[in-house]
Amino acid sequence: MTKENDEKDGGMTRRQFIGAAAVTAASVAMGGLGTNASAADTLTLPALPYPANALEPLITANTIGFHYGKHHKAYVDNIVKLTAGTALAGQSLEKIFIATAGVADKAAIFNNSAQAWNHAFYWNSLRPKGGGAPSDALKKAIDASFGSLDACKAELTTAATSQFGSGWAWLVKAGDKLKVVKTANADNPLTQGLHPLLTLDVWEHAYYLDYQNRRADYVAAILTDLVNWEFAAANLANA
Numbered sequence: 001m002t003k004e005n006d007e008k009d010g011g012m013t014r015r016q017f018i019g020a021a022a023v024t025a026a027s028v029a030m031g032g033l034g035t036n037a038s039a040a041d042t043l044t045l046p047a048l049p050y051p052a053n054a055l056e057p058l059i060t061a062n063t064i065g066f067h068y069g070k071h072h073k074a075y076v077d078n079i080v081k082l083t084a085g086t087a088l089a090g091q092s093l094e095k096i097f098i099a100t101a102g103v104a105d106k107a108a109i110f111n112n113s114a115q116a117w118n119h120a121f122y123w124n125s126l127r128p129k130g131g132g133a134p135s136d137a138l139k140k141a142i143d144a145s146f147g148s149l150d151a152c153k154a155e156l157t158t159a160a161t162s163q164f165g166s167g168w169a170w171l172v173k174a175g176d177k178l179k180v181v182k183t184a185n186a187d188n189p190l191t192q193g194l195h196p197l198l199t200l201d202v203w204e205h206a207y208y209l210d211y212q213n214r215r216a217d218y219v220a221a222i223l224t225d226l227v228n229w230e231f232a233a234a235n236l237a238n239a
């Protein structure tokens with residue numbers, strides 16, 4: 001997908017999206033998609049998969065400007081600095097945060113590498129004109145695990161709105177089933193052997209400029225109009 005195409009229509013055809021998802025997955029080795037991560041998962045800030053204003057009015061370019069341009073960039077800059085000259089310098093983000101999870105004197109390395117990964121995954125969990133219904137394979141998996149799409153969305157809403165303080169809500173593959181989990185701060189379900197399919201960032205910086213304290217409205221906006229089921233389906237197919 002060219003930048004020009006992306007900016008021209010602000011959305012993506014299915015074919016464009018699958019291409020973008022493949023490139024992004026290879027770039028940051030997300031959710032089990034990065035089968036050749038060693039070549040592509042470098043510690044760089046990945047391009048946003050859509051223009052900064054593409055999610056307006058639900059998530060504004062102002063929010064994206066700070067969230068992607070400042071917060072996400074800072075996590076990437078920090079992990080580059082923290083790993084420079086160490087054995088971790090050439091590793092993928094995923095390898096770095098799995099290797100350092102729960103290691104007290106590696107907390108800064110864990111936090112910045114996991115946050116860099118989480119944010120790349122989050123941008124792809126959203127899309128302009130998202131929402132709607134998942135494709136057949138994902139729909140079947142959701143129905144089998146939750147009973148219905150609405151029940152799945154209700155669990156995601158509960159996880160996202162009940163996470164106390166900063167963190168993330170996730171749809172994951174756990175063994176043969178799908179599950180909703182929440183994690184605090186930088187934590188990522190991959191450290192528990194779960195495969196992320198999509199995520200919602202519920203740190204205040206993700207919604208405060210647009211929604212102030214109304215986290216539930218931000219979560220509802222995502223699950224109704226922005227959630228990228230195609231990304232989740234692609235992750236499920238590769239989990």
Ligand code: MN
Nearest residue numbers: 071201203206
């Ligand atoms: Mn964030």
